[in-house]
Amino acid sequence: MATKEIILNKIQILITNHFGSPEEAFSFFDKNSNGKLTKKEIVKLLKQAKISGFIRGIVANRLIDGYDKDGDGLIDWEEFKFAIDDISDKSR
Incomplete structure (x- = not known):
């Protein structure tokens, strides 16, 4: 199974290479x-x-469990932004 770091890195690569910004993604x-x-x-x-x-x-x-701060089972923009910032911090 892919490690957490590999998965997070693939998400970061997708957003960086295919979208102008996290908002666009x-x-x-x-x-x-x-x-x-x-x-x-x-x-x-x-x-x-x-x-x-x-x-x-x-x-x-796991992403929902880890980043869904308001507990609604969904990821809103603020939660998504936090996740992207968290992913970026871990890749440095």
Whole structure:
């Protein structure tokens, strides 16, 4: 199974290489434009980041568990921004 660092690095690479900003990435994956990412939308982000299909659901759940500060089971913009900042800090 991929390590946490590898997964976080792949997410950072996706956002850095394919989007002009984290805001652009968030908007792209927020398909219903409700300002929150569902597990399904996060799984699509992970697929774009080339995370193995076998573990995408597990990783999505862990990302939600780790960054969903308001406990609604979704990732809003502030939570997403915190996650991206956290990923960037860990890759330095």
